Amino acid sequence: MNRAALRFGVLTAVAVLALGITSAAAFAQDDPQQGGVTGVLYADKDRNGEQDSGEAISGGEVTLVGPDSAVHKTTSDADGKFAFAGLAPGTYKPSYALAGGWVVHHAKADGDLITVAEHATTDVVVRAERPYSEQLKVTWAAFDHYLYRHPSSVTTSVTLRNTTDRAISGIQARCDRKNAPGALGHGRGWDVLSGAGVTLAAGEWRSFTIVEEIPEAARAAGKVTLDCDFAPNAGWNTDGPVLHADAQVIPGNGNHTMVVGEDRNGDSRIDADEAVSGVKVVLYDWNNHFGSVEGTSGPDGKVEFTGLEKTNYRAQTRGPWMFAGEVQHVRAADQGGTSHRVVKYVKPADIRAEVKFAKPSFKSHETVQWDLVLTNVGGMDTWVRPSGYFPDLQIPDEQLTGVSVPAGESRTISFSGKIRNYRNGKVTVSGSIDYFDEQNPPVHKQFYGEVDIEQSKGSVSGVVYLDKNHNGRPDPGEAAADAVVEANGGAPYNYYKATTDAEGRYSFNELPTGAYSIGFTLAGGWIVHFPDDVVQHVQVEAGKSVQLVTGAQRPYAEVLKATVQFDKTAYAVGEEVKITVKLTNRGGYVINGVHALCNRNQGDNHLGDRVNPSESWGDLRWHAKGVTVNPGETVTLVVTERVPEAARVANRVELLCEIAPRAEFNRDFAPAYDWANVPGGGNGDVMALVAHDKDGDHVMDPGDVVPHARVRLMSDREHGFLVAEAVGDVWGWVRFTDVPAGMYWATVDGPWKIVEQYRTVGVRAGGSGLYYIGVEPDPGAVQPGDGVQPAGGGTSTGGTKVALARTGASVLGLAFLGALLVAAGAALRRWPASRQS
Incomplete structure (x- = not known):
């Protein structure tokens, strides 16, 4: 006997309701001519198809409409139970009104009707779930045009996209529920989304392209529409995502004949000998819906336009012939129409460009001003667009604006910019102009100019100190001696270097004027932090000295400890990850404006978005005010993200953040890293040849291969964990088998270092790969047996150790002490005792 039968004490089966898990039974009634319905209503929160503790729906309104159209209503109790007694035998249509957005979906086309028999009570278990509008998303929909003719x-x-972690079957489209005139959604193209429907796996999306004839009714309505909703059994389930699109429809086609010619005798007519052939005429749709239609006059001066939309057009010629009158208009009609247009010959546009500087020479610190003078010596008006690349001057893009130049007139575009660089005592400007001459393709011409520059100079001096007491000013005993100060910039651009004296002072004299970037390198790990960038920006002016006072602090990585921790060890694609972020101030001063810059390298399987972080990151976002951490304080924040689709391929989801005040600018930060398993990507094999190309000829000579090398595959070059390791054979081949699919960083043990600093190895699910790993001697490299051991401890002497263990303790701190061996499809389990706060 099933759970429902035990719950209600039912004796014999009568009917089954296809709503989640169902059952049916009967028992004797006081009135032999009547029956009843009893049931339980629950919200399947974990989507396992069964009622679990805490899932009963209380207060749910249950309605039955009987064969005689009588309406029966009741409400579920605290255990989700409901009952109807004294029902006449027959078929009843149920409906449910539930709070919190929960919906009972119909699994069958008849709406899962309930049959009540004589002498029996039908028992049902009614499963509610989230609406299909939350499970399915219509991510994009559009027509191919915004106006059509009929x-x-x-x-x-x-x-369509499945946003859940489980497959959804039988997805259908139900269109035009309101029977709107001119509506789409009835054509054969929609067959794929009818009948058995479409199945989408967890996280899967599919695109459909449907071609459908515009209905006749759309012509009269002046509009074609598409209104659809999508759900399994869409005829009964109406809570799916909706799609709406519409476009204007205009009727029929029209024609027009235009006769063009010269009115040489001035009689306001075009005589036979005045017709002009070869005149190109363009009709532009007045509302700009259909672009343009072009035609050319024949020997009789006629231009025939057919198949036009029945709308207003603006007529224009392409030179050298132009209409003699004002703007010409044409109306296309069913029966066609004829118009006569007088034209005249006009010389094409011809633009001359000249560069004129505001004065004969400029000081190197001045703003250079110059004009681009455009003169039209042709006979047609035209629009001129300048373009150029100006390496010597800082010219904003908005100064490169186009201008209309009438025939016989000049127009000037003014430019100005600070000097960025110059050579041989001159600044040069060069570029091009583009314009139409109404007859040929766009005309492209060059322009060029140069002006003399007189060098002007200034100076920069300052003091560097170690702000040991964090008061923001230099005090006795805080001078930073032997600090390296570097200046880049000026006009012309150059690099300068100085070293501070015993009092922390330095100076740059006779510097060319201009903008400079100043950087500082100090011994003992001291770092200069800037509010907005990794360097300090100064402007050196003629005859002036810039004075700088620069304080250095200890690295943020020393005073700020940061950790990120996932709430689970394994996730499905699309599942929410709850991330606990902890920031601890181990210093003696307040740390303000702390930001988290995550996923700097934009890994597809990583959480965090360095450009547009989700709102859940709160004040840690780069454009927010930042987080304040007082001395000795630990600030805890909780962030939520969803597992991306790419994590399935990589077999894991990761989060790597750089945390510091203004982390988006500073390269001094506290790193924080965590990861979890995402099963489903599959495993693969890969082989790598380890060799030392001693003579650099890119040929494997005898003795070049490195036998018995231990190679490790890491999830990240600096902050990652050990994925797998293997020891090569006597011929230098290292074989990795049954490794989770993904892209990994390769490292080599022993007295070697990899020649390619960023060597990666890709593992494809179900496939195999071949790689070459070039190495060279490095006495300081990790020796065999040192560093991180594979899961389970010990040292491998052959084969592949698949570990998926965490490493990088020197960077991240010891956050994880062990991991279980991961076989195909096995879930990772974190050892709780191994977490360190």
Whole structure:
């Protein structure tokens, strides 16, 4: 006997309701002519298809409409139970009104009707779930045009995405529920989303392109529409995502004949001998819906336009012939129409460009001002667009604006910019102009100019100190001696270097004027922090000295400890990850404006977005005010992210953050890293040849291979964990088998270092790969047996050790002490005792 039968004490089976887990039974009634319905209503929160503790729905309104159209209503109790007694035998249509957005979905086309028999009570278990609008998303939909003529067809593109962690079957489209005139959604192209429907796996998306003829009714309505909703059994389930699109429809086609010619005798007519052939005429749709239509006059001066939309057009010629009158208009009609237009010959546009500087020479610290003078010596008006690259001057893009130049006139575009660089005592400007001459393709011409520059100079001096007491000013005993100060910039651009004296002072004399970036390198790990960048920016002016006072602090990585910790060890794609972020101030001063810059390298399987972090990161986002951490304080924040699709391929989801005040600018930060398993990507094999190309000829000579090398595959070059390791054979081949799919960093033990600093090895699910790992001697490299051991301890002497253990303790601190061996599809389990705060 099933759970429902035990719950209600039912004796014999009568009917089954296809709503989640169902059952049916019967027992004797006081009135032999009547029956009843009893049931339980629950919200399947974990989507396992069964009622679990805490899932009962209380207060749910249950309605039955009987065969005689009588309506029966009741409400579920605290245990989700409900009952109807004294029902006449027959078929009843149920409906449910539930709080919190929960919905009972119909699994069958008849709406899962309930049959009540004589002398029996039908028992049902009613499963509610989240609406399909939360499980499915219509991520993009559009028509191929925003205006159509009738008759024609519409091409529609629709993309459906399953946002859950389980498959959804039988997805259908139900369109035009309101029977709107001119509505789409009834054509054969929708067959794929009808009948058995479409199945989408967890996280899967599919796009559909549907071509459908515009209905006749759309012509009269002046509009074609598409309104659809999507759900399994969409005829009964109406809570899926919706799609709406519409476009204007105009009727029929029209024609027009234009006769063009010269009115040489001035009689306001075009005589036979005045017709002009070869005149190109363009009709522009007045509303700009359909672009343009072009035609050329024949020997009789006629230009025939057919198949036009029945709308207003603006007529324009392409030179050298132009209409003699004002703006010309044309109306296309069913029966066609004829118009006569007088034209005249006009010389094409011809632009001359000249560069004129505001004065004969400039000081190197001055703003250079110059004009681009454009003169039209042709006979047609035209629009001129300048472009150029100005390496010597700082010219904002907004100064490169276009201008209309009428025939016989000049126009000036003014430019100004600080000097960035110059050579041989001159600043040069060069670029090009583009314009139309109404007859040929766009005309492209060059312009060039140069002006003399007189060098002007200034100076920069300052003091560097170690701000040991964090008061923001230099005190006795805080001078930073032997600090390296570097200056880059000026006009012309150059590099300068100085070293501080015993009092921390330095100076740069006779510096060319201009903008400079100043950087500082100090011994003992001291770092200069800037509010907005990794360097200090100064402007050196003629005859002036810039004075700088620069304080250095201890690295943020010393005073700020940061950790990120996931709430689980394994996730499914699309599942929410709860991340606990902890910031601890181990210093003696307040740390303000702490930001988290995550996923700097934009890994597809990583959480965090360095450009547009989610709102859950709060004040840790780069554009927010930042987090304040007082001395000795630990600040805890909780952030939520969802596992990306790419984590399935990589077999893991990761989060790597750089945390510091203004972390988006500073390269001094406290790193924080965590990861979890995402099963489903599959495993693969890969082989790598380890060799030392002694003579650098890119040929494997005898003795070049490195036998018995131990190679490790790491999830990240600096902050990652050990994925797998193997020892090569006597011929230098290292074989990795049954390794989770993904891209990994390679490291080599022993007195070697990899020649390619960023050597990666890719493992493809179900496949095999071949790689070459070039090495060279490095006495300081990790020796065999040192460093991180594979899971389970010990040293491998052959084969592959697949570990997926954490490493990088020197950077991140000891955050994890062990991991279980990961076999295909096995879930990772974190040892709770191994976590360190």
